[in-house]
Amino acid sequence: MLKNYFKTAIRTLFRQKNTALINVLGLTIGMAASFILFVLIQYHYSFDKFQSNYDRIYRVVTTSDSNTGSFHTPGIPSPLPPAFKLDFPEAEEVLFTQYQSGALIQVPQKEGESKKFQEDQGVVFTDPAVFRIFDRAVLIGDAEKGLDEPNEAVISVSLAKKYFDKEDVVGEVIKFDTREYKISAVVADAPDNSDLPFSLYLSYETIRKQNEEKGWGGIWSDEQCYFLLKEGESVKKVESRMGDFYKKHNPDENYDNQRFVIQPLSELHFDERYGNYRYDTVPKTALIALGVIALFLIVTASINFINLTTAEAIKRSKEVGIRKTLGSSRAQLMFQFLGETGIVTFTAILVGFGIAQIALSFLNPFLELELALNPLQNTAFVLYVILLFVTVSLFSGLYPAFVISAFKPALALKNSMGNKSSSGFLLRKGLVITQFFISQFLIIGTIILITQMNYFKSKDLGFQRDAIVTLPIPEREGPATDSTTSSKMRTLADRISKLSGIEKYSLSNTAPSSGSVNGTGFLFEGQTDDQRKDTQLKLVDGNYIDLYGLKMLVGENLDDLDTARSFVVNRRLTEIAGFTDPSEIIGKRMRIWGQTLPVVGVVEDFHTTSLESEIEPTVLLNRISNYRTLSLKVNTQAFQNTLPQIQEMWEETYPEHLFSYEFLDESIRGFYEGQERTSILLTAFTSIAIFIGCLGLFGLATFMINQKNKEIGVRKVLGASVEGIVFLFSKEYIKLIGLGFVIAAPVAWFVMNEWLDGFAYRISISAWIFLAGLGVTLLVAVFTVGYRSLRAATANPVKSLRYE
Structure with a gap:
């Protein structure tokens, strides 16, 4: 029996080559896209779940009130971890980590210069508890004892091979930041x-000593505290005492309502407020959105199957009539048709798996990931494929099987199954409306996303960013002590400025817009601590404002000094401070970092971080000990010729370090790299949804034309034009598109408006975006339906009117 069903299904599919091909194509593309989205979502949800103590690991983070809302940082004061360990016996282990990205590692050689390696993953200062809290296989040596004394290091096996061309490097020496460290253990990557x-x-x-001497006042985002909760203890007990813990160690006035918060390890990868050491968080809402898109693609492809199968049902009505006359039951017929659906679905899964594998080879470099479809090692993926097979087979095949198997033998043998009630006409229209809703929702969402990204690229940031190159200043310097003391960085900057093609230069801690931000509180003379407000700081020389083209509103620029003698502030600070006119702040004395100095100038607001955040109050002041960047305004045509001379001068000044440079506009583009990738991905998946939707339109058009072959013939005999017949069919789809748009437009507006609310600076959702979405859908539908209708309208009417 089963063998007969299988043979019949195969023969039927081969007889209906075009329908089977379209079904397989639609399902295959939908399957391939869903496989990719599944492993992508699975990858992000898998972060750190391999940790055996996953559910008991927590991080202490810091939250405070700021001028524009709440301020969040994963950083904590250096003395917090030992104090936390004493005050909270619920913690089995407490860990401090100080991470430094972009570290320069040197490997001393017996002869010649040391080998130098720029490590983007950086280094972490920590203690042995790191291996008791987090799982990391120790390959050689004793990792826990290897970090309990000063100047010890534990290294990963890949770095061991990279630095020394071998795995067993215990006893070898590396150098970081003027200190040498002896390797005591090798761990897995x-x-x-x-x-x-x-x-x-x-x-x-x-x-430790020099770090903890900073006290409780300073917080750096890369200095963090993790702890392992004892088994059986409740984290709520710890959370309930965090307020008292803060007051105990910070008894002074808490002007910004700063507080310590407990965050579970499970949130590190998703909480954008605090971030993580990968500097890459993915909000759960984004993953839910990807999951919804995957569902949309599968639903759209399944709708195609229903439409195409029922469109072919009329052609199979005689087959059904004969089978029923010969004794086939409805259950047997349903099983036959479900079997055909299962074969198509299984084929689509196999082909889709191969397409997804090929697509990942291109997608992985783009996403900078290593996603893989590996059923032998991914049980969840196998279960997903099985669930997909069963669900799609039933969803796509159950309704067509139910409809076809219900044909009355007498009507079926007369080929009288073309009426709307027997074919589920209204349901099929509803399914196509669903496809139009999905397509238009994705089109509108994609247009909004791309428009917001273009807004980011084109918005005036309040400073010049074109043709500006930044070079690192890798060594700290203090102010000159006398006239004979020279500054290496100032000497370097002066030498480079004389090269051809270098128009201006400036020394500072960062460019105007940067991922690194310094912040503190400020007071004016006569104010009390309860009036303190927050500000960002830019440590700059006297050339900074000119080089970056900051607009001076009132007052004057800073002098080019090594230490601060005055402040320049932005307009936002004057507003926060309560001045209605920027000129009113000139001459006022402000206290920052223990210094009380006059404000001598006000510049127009400029963006110091990405456009996701509002412009903050900002103070510019001199402090050579904080300069980390040499900025150059260059002639881009001459820069490549000048670059070797710049590199030579830089390497002469800092021979212990590796030369690098970056164009500022490229650095700023990096702020939106994640959103840019998302927009490209969404555009790709929207295109797939539209393509699958076109197949669905083709299916419905085929069904309607099969129903109305005789009507078309009669109309042509009576003088109807080809254009009139095409319009007759097209107007049906225009109605369906309109209904889909009515549903999609408000849903897309709500969803995308919620997304845009995450940006301090955003576009407004204009009517043209919705009209564009509607227009694209209409255009695609007219081409798809028009082609099928034109074929029917130009066919010989004799064939359609012939009595069978």
Whole structure:
């Protein structure tokens, strides 16, 4: 029996080559896209779940009130971890981590210069508790004891091979930031799905004393505290005492309502407020959106199957009539038709799997990931494929099988199954409306996303960013002590400025817009601590405002000094401080970092971070000890010829370091790299949805034309034009598109408006965006339906009117 069903299904599919091909094509594309989205979503949800203590690991983070809302940072004061360990016996282990990205590692050689390696993954200063809280296989040596003394290091196996061309490097020496460290253990590499991608551990004992001397006032986002909760203890007990813990160690006036918060390890990868050591968070809403898109693609492809199968049902009505006359039951017929659906679905899964594998080879470099479809090692993926097979087979095949198997033998043998009630006419229209809703929702969402990205690229940031190159200043310097003391960075800047093609230069801690921000509180003379407000700081020389083209509103520029003698502020600070006119702040004395100095100038607001955040109050002041960047305004045509001379001068000044440079506009583009990738992905999946939707339109058009073959013939005999017949069919779809648009437009507006609310600076959703979405859908539908209708309208009417 089963063998007969299988043979019949195969023969039927071969007889209906075009329909079977379209069904397989639509399902295949939908399956391939859903496979890719599944492994992408699975990858992000898998972060750090390999940790055996996953459910008991927490991080202490800091939250405070700011001028524009709440301020969040994963950083904590350096003395917090030991104090936390004493005050909270619920914690089994407490860990401090100080991460430094972009570290320069040197490997001393017996002869010649040291080998130099720029490690983007950086180094982490920590203590032995890191290996008791987090899982990392120790390959050689004793990792826990390897970090309990100063100047010790634990290294990953990949770095061991990179630095020394071997795995057993215990006893070898590396150098970081003027200190040498002896390697005491080798551990396995960090998995890709970890938000703690440590490859080089340095003992915190090396810097503990000087670090904790900073006290409770300073917070750096890369200094963090993790703890392992004892089994059976409740984290709520810890959370309930965090307020008292803060007051105990910070008894002074808490003007910004600063507080310590407990965050579970499970949130590190998703909470954009605090971030992680990968500097890459993915909000759960984004993953839910990807899951919805995957569902949309599968639903759209399944709707195609229903439409195409029922469109062919009329042609199979005689087959059904004969089978029923010969004794076939309805259940047997349903099983036959479901079997055909299962074969198509299974074929689509196999082909889709191959297409997804090929697509990932191109997608992985774009996403900078290593996603893989590996059924032998991914049980969840196998279960997903099985669920997909069963669900799609039933969803796509159950209704057509139910309809076809219900044909009355007498009517079926007369080929009288073309009426609307027997074919589920209204349901099929509803399914196509669903397709139009999905397509238009995705089109509108994609247009809004791309428009917002273009807004980011074109918006005036309040400073010049074109033709500006930034070079690192890798060594700290203090102010000159006398006339004989020279500054290496100032000497370097002066030498480079004389090169051909260099128009201007400036020394500072960062460019105007940067991912690194310094912040503190400020007071004016006569104010009390309860009036303190927050501000960002830019440590700059006297050339900074001119080089970056900051607009001076009132007052004057800073002098080019090594230490601060005055402040320049932005317009936003004057507003926060309560001045209605920027000129009113000139001459006022302001206290920052223990210094009380006059405000001598006000510049127009400029963006110091990405456009996701509002412009903050900002103070510009001199402090050479904080300069980390040499900015050059260059003639781009001459820069490549000048670059070798710049590199030579830089390397002469800093021979212990590796030369690098970056164009500022490229750096700023990096702020929106994640959103840019998302817009490209969404555009690709929207295109897939539209293509699958076209197949659905083709299916419905085929069905309607099969129903109305005789009507078309009669109309042509009576003088109807080809254009009139095409319009007759097209207007049906225009109605369906309109209904889909009526549903899609408000849903898309609500969803995308919620997304845009995450940006401080955003576009407004204009009517043209919705009209564009409607227009694209109409255009696609007219081409798809028009083609099928034109074929029917130009066919010989004799054939359609012939009595069978």
